[in-house]
Amino acid sequence: MSSEDGKTDEEITGTSENIANLGLSSNEESIPEEIPQSAETPKIPKAAATQDIEHVCHEERHEECCDTVNLEAAPDPKPDLDSEASAKGSTWSTWGTWGKSLLSSASASVGHGISAVREKAGVTLRIRTSESEESAEIGEAEAGEEVSVEKADSPTEPTSPTAGRGVFSALTNAVQNTGKSVLSGGLDALEFIGKKTMNVLAESDPGFKKTKTLMEKTASLSQMLREAKEKEKRRLAEQVSDERTAHYGMLFDKYQGLSHLEALEILSNESETKVQAHLSSLGEEALEAIKAELIAIKDIFLQKDFENEEESDSKGEETEEFTRMLTELLFELHVAATPDKLNKAMKKAHDWLLAESLHPEEQPETLSVNVQEVAEVVEDNTTGATEVVGKAEVKKKLSSEDIYMKSIENLAEITARCIEQLHKVAELILHGQDVEKPVKDQAVVLAKLTSAMCKEVSSLSKSFIDLLTAAGSKLKAEVLNPTVSSIQLEGNNSTTYIQDAFRLLLPILQFSHIQATSSKA
Amino acid sequence: MAYAYLFKYIIIGDTGVGKSCLLLQFTDKRFQPVHDLTIGVEFGARMITIDGKQIKLQIWDTAGQESFRSITRSYYRGAAGALLVYDITRRDTFNHLTTWLEDARQHSNSNMVIMLIANKSDLESRREVKKEEGEAFAREHGLIFMETSAKTASNVEEAFINTAKEIYEKIQEGVFDINNEANGIKIGPQNPMPGPTGPHNAGQAGGSCC
Numbered sequence: 215m216s217s218e219d220g221k222t223d224e225e226i227t228g229t230s231e232n233i234a235n236l237g238l239s240s241n242e243e244s245i246p247e248e249i250p251q252s253a254e255t256p257k258i259p260k261a262a263a264t265q266d267i268e269h270v271c272h273e274e275r276h277e278e279c280c281d282t283v284n285l286e287a288a289p290d291p292k293p294d295l296d297s298e299a300s301a302k303g304s305t306w307s308t309w310g311t312w313g314k315s316l317l318s319s320a321s322a323s324v325g326h327g328i329s330a331v332r333e334k335a336g337v338t339l340r341i342r343t344s345e346s347e348e349s350a351e352i353g354e355a356e357a358g359e360e361v362s363v364e365k366a367d368s369p370t371e372p373t374s375p376t377a378g379r380g381v382f383s384a385l386t387n388a389v390q391n392t393g394k395s396v397l398s399g400g401l402d403a404l405e406f407i408g409k410k411t412m413n414v415l416a417e418s419d420p421g422f423k424k425t426k427t428l429m430e431k432t433a434s435l436s437q438m439l440r441e442a443k444e445k446e447k448r449r450l451a452e453q454v455s456d457e458r459t460a461h462y463g464m465l466f467d468k469y470q471g472l473s474h475l476e477a478l479e480i481l482s483n484e485s486e487t488k489v490q491a492h493l494s495s496l497g498e499e500a501l502e503a504i505k506a507e508l509i510a511i512k513d514i515f516l517q518k519d520f521e522n523e524e525e526s527d528s529k530g531e532e533t534e535e536f537t538r539m540l541t542e543l544l545f546e547l548h549v550a551a552t553p554d555k556l557n558k559a560m561k562k563a564h565d566w567l568l569a570e571s572l573h574p575e576e577q578p579e580t581l582s583v584n585v586q587e588v589a590e591v592v593e594d595n596t597t598g599a600t601e602v603v604g605k606a607e608v609k610k611k612l613s614s615e616d617i618y619m620k621s622i623e624n625l626a627e628i629t630a631r632c633i634e635q636l637h638k639v640a641e642l643i644l645h646g647q648d649v650e651k652p653v654k655d656q657a658v659v660l661a662k663l664t665s666a667m668c669k670e671v672s673s674l675s676k677s678f679i680d681l682l683t684a685a686g687s688k689l690k691a692e693v694l695n696p697t698v699s700s701i702q703l704e705g706n707n708s709t710t711y712i713q714d715a716f717r718l719l720l721p722i723l724q725f726s727h728i729q730a731t732s733s734k735a
Numbered sequence: 736m737a738y739a740y741l742f743k744y745i746i747i748g749d750t751g752v753g754k755s756c757l758l759l760q761f762t763d764k765r766f767q768p769v770h771d772l773t774i775g776v777e778f779g780a781r782m783i784t785i786d787g788k789q790i791k792l793q794i795w796d797t798a799g800q801e802s803f804r805s806i807t808r809s810y811y812r813g814a815a816g817a818l819l820v821y822d823i824t825r826r827d828t829f830n831h832l833t834t835w836l837e838d839a840r841q842h843s844n845s846n847m848v849i850m851l852i853a854n855k856s857d858l859e860s861r862r863e864v865k866k867e868e869g870e871a872f873a874r875e876h877g878l879i880f881m882e883t884s885a886k887t888a889s890n891v892e893e894a895f896i897n898t899a900k901e902i903y904e905k906i907q908e909g910v911f912d913i914n915n916e917a918n919g920i921k922i923g924p925q926n927p928m929p930g931p932t933g934p935h936n937a938g939q940a941g942g943s944c945c
Contacts, residue, residue, distance in 0.1 A: 447737060448924040473778040473793065477810060484809050551774075641775030644806050 436476040439711075443467050462626050462704045466711075471630025474637040475715060481640050482718040485725035492728050504731070507654075508724045514657040515720045536560060536670045543663045544639070547656055551638045556631040560670065563624040567677050570617065571684075614686035618697040621678035622704055628674065629708040632667045636660075636715045640722045653727035660723075664716040668709040675705025738923035739788040740913070742902055743795065744895075745811055745843075747835055748820035749828040750799030753854040756885035757820065758796045761895050766886050773798040776810050783896055785903050791923065792899060804838075811842040815911070815919030816898040819878070820852045821869075824861040829868070836876060844918055846911055850879045850898045857884040 443463040466472060489508070493501060537560065540553045639660065678701050686694040746754040755770050755777065762779040779794045795814070797807040811817075817839055821828040832851070839849065853869045866882055873880035879897060883890040905911045906920065913920050 444924040470778040470780075473780075473795075477776055477795070480809050480812075481806070638774055641803075641806055645775070645803055 436472055436479055439463065439466070439472055439475065443472065462622050462707070465623050465626035466630050469627045469630035471626070471633050471711075474630070474634045475711070478633070478637040478640055478715055478718050481637075481644060482721050485644070486721035489721055489724050489728060492725075492732075504728065507727060507731075511654055511657050511723055511727060512720060514654065514661060515717060517661065536666065539666050540663070543659050543666065546659045547639065547643075547651065547663075551635065551642050553635055556628070556635050559624075559628045559631045560674075563628060563674055566620065566624070567674075567681060570681055614682055614689060614694065614697065617678070617682045617685050618701065621675070621682065621701050624678070625671070625675060625701070625704050625708050628671060629711055632671070632708075632712045633715045635667075636664070636712070636719060639663075640719055643719075643722055643726050646726065653723050653730060656726075657723055660716065660719060664712060667712050671708045671712065672705055675701055675708070678705075737789065738782060738791040740903075740906070740923055741791045741793055741921040742815045742899055743793050743813055743919035744816045744818065744898070745795045745797060745814040745839075746818045746820060747797055747807070747811075747839060748799055748818075748852075749822070749825075749831050749835075750801075752799065752820045752822040752825070752828050753885045754799060754818075754820050755796055757818070757852070757854060757883065757891060757894070758794055760885045760888050760891045762794075764888070766888070768886075772800065775803060775806055781895075783899060785896070785900055788903075789923070790899055790903070792895060794895075808838060808842050811839060812844075813917050813919045814843055814847055815902050816848045816850065817843070818850050818852050818894065818898065820854050821864070822855050823853050823864045823866075823869075823882070824855055824858050826863040829864045829872075832872060836878075846905060846918060848879070848898055848901045848905065849876075850881060850894055850901075851876075852894055853880070853882040854885060856882040856889060857887045 443466070446461050446463050493504070496504065537553075537557050540557065544551050544553055643656070679698050682698060682701065683694070686697075746758060748754055750772070755773055756766060758777075758779045759770075760766055762781050773796060775798055777796045779796060781792050781794075783790050783792060795810050797803070797810060819832065819835055819839065821832060823829075836849070839847070851869060851873045853864065853866065869882070870880050872878075879901060881890050881894045881897065883894050885891060902911070902920070906913055911918050911920055913922055
């Protein structure tokens with residue numbers, strides 16, 4: 215990403231720069247793209263909530279740039295003939311072997327043919343594709359296929375081919391299998407080639423790339439989030455009502471994070487339009503002059519230093535530090551935005567952390583049994599029962615499940631409040647009667663503010679993880695780890711949302727700057 | 736939890752007429768005599784039932800102050816319903832209705848349902864605007880009319896719900912194109928896709944996926 219930034223920076227300094235380049239939107243990392251990229255932290259087992267967001271993003275990308283291709287969502291197992299053949303080889307027995315073998319070897323060879331085509335296509339296309347991300351994705355998808363095939367395969371395998379009609383059923387089976395695998399294999403290959411081709415096209419043709427980003431841009435950030443939330447809701451509706459799950463997206467919406475983001479987007483888009491309108495009304499000289507100023511503001515937004523360069527492990531009194539900094543920065547902005555709600559949410563989270571961290575030591579011995587029980591119940595995936603056990607447990611100590619839920623809720627609330635804060639700042643900047651502070655300085659302060667917010671959020675999510683790990687020390691890793699990484703992931707997502715909201719401020723500041731200069735003139 | 740439709744509402748009107756209080760009464764069923772000035776826009780949401788269908792109201796409560804007008808106007812677009820509020824104890828808030836209405840009509844879609852609300856009906860002794868006047872204005876401009884009190888909660892539910900009913904009827908009549916989100920209506924996620932996209936819908940306890 216940073217190299218892409220470099221690119222845009224060059225474009226900026228170039229002489230033949232067009233007006234559209236003034237906004238971040240012309241940047242490679244336009245907002246809709248931002249989420250999938252940062253959420254794509256590989257190998258982290260994803261929690262339900264984030265997976266959804268990610269899915270939406272992925273689906274959107276695929277749907278928009280290559281209609282039918284959708285690797286993730288394809289629900290039917292695609293038989294991989296390689297593994298099928300080998301699985302069959304081991305179970306072959308006396309009767310009807312030849313007929314079956316003939317057919318299955320036929321099917322195997324067909325399959326081979328197809329996978330060879332796929333491979334070949336893959337190789338040729340991959341040569342031209344520099345992005346390893348794509349191939350990794352496909353590798354994953356293929357790995358997934360193989361697993362599901364092995365499972366799906368076993369029932370079709372005739373258990374006793376010695377029976378009279380064994381031959382026949384084996385034959386029909388094989389025929390069916392062949393048909394299916396030819397069909398799905400064929401589709402698979404086509405899909406695969408199609409996807410790859412699109413990617414290669416995308417890589418090699420800058421024009422296409424532009425269209426692609428343009429297409430992607432049409433889906434706004436809040437739109438995407440909303441869709442993710444709705445998908446989540448749909449899934450939740452399918453689930454048993456008692457089951458408690460932490461849904462970051464829904465909680466984020468509950469605290470009006472989505473609405474504030476949507477409103478901020480509206481303001482951002484309108485400001486962008488106004489900036490463009492103003493610029494196109496200017497003469498050459500005036501245009502050059504103001505463009506330089508607007509680019510200077512943009513450069514402040516592009517600086518990456520606010521992305522947690524050093525993460526101090528200081529704990530404890532950090533809330534007050536953050537509150538102080540927040541108030542100070544907002545004061546510096548010269549806008550009357552009070553951070554009450556955000557501070558309250560922060561305090562709530564810290565108070566809860568503090569209260570929780572006091573408890574574990576006084577945990578009586580007998581509890582460990584209960585914790586073990588909880589672990590087993592959770593393992594059996596009957597989460598509904600956990601609550602019962604959890605209630606039987608001591609009241610003052612929360613189960614790791616509860617801690618997980620509360621952590622996600624706190625993260626969602628704080629993130630929503632941060633975005634609300636940035637939205638309020640935007641409104642006040644646009645409202646601002648006489649701006650005493652130069653917009654450039656405001657941009658610097660806002661960058662600092664965003665950085666402080668992100669730091670706070672990531673330090674909080676770290677504390678949540680520590681708490682969860684301490685509380686769940688007796689749980690099995692398979693139970694604990696997904697929740698830990700889920701918090702980690704949502705913490706990362708939180709900072710991404712905050713940064714995205716920050717980027718939406720750029721056109722607003724640019725417009726504010728134009729207003730300030732034109733009122734001076 | 737799932738809803739059939741989502742309607743976006745805006746609440747507009749002069750400062751101090753009780754817009755935020757109406758919202759608070761509707762969403763939280765409580766009244767706050769002293770309310771902070773709204774900056775830009777604030778939000779509220781509630782689920783209601785119409786014709787046996789769950790409908791989520793997403794309410795944008797705008798700032799009434801003149802200086803925020805240019806900002807709040809940006810938020811009008813994409814609203815399915817508007818509550819235009821005045822204060823029966825302050826005639827000037829009634830006199831400004833025309834401006835508000837023009838503004839709303841200009842910056843939103845033409846099908847937007849507008850409900851005229853005469854708030855503070857509990858303050859009968861200080862009344863400056865007669866109910867008939869409000870009714871006449873509403874009739875003249877094709878609005879629905881209702882007198883409310885955010886303090887006593889009188890007619891507050893009705894105001895929000897009747898607006899939704901009107902929108903709902905318009906949908907049934909085919910006036911609103913529900914597939915166009917610029918109309919402020921969204922179809923809810925009520926039709927669950929039968930095919931789960933993966934094994935991970937068992938909740939967070941189960942699924943490490945990679």
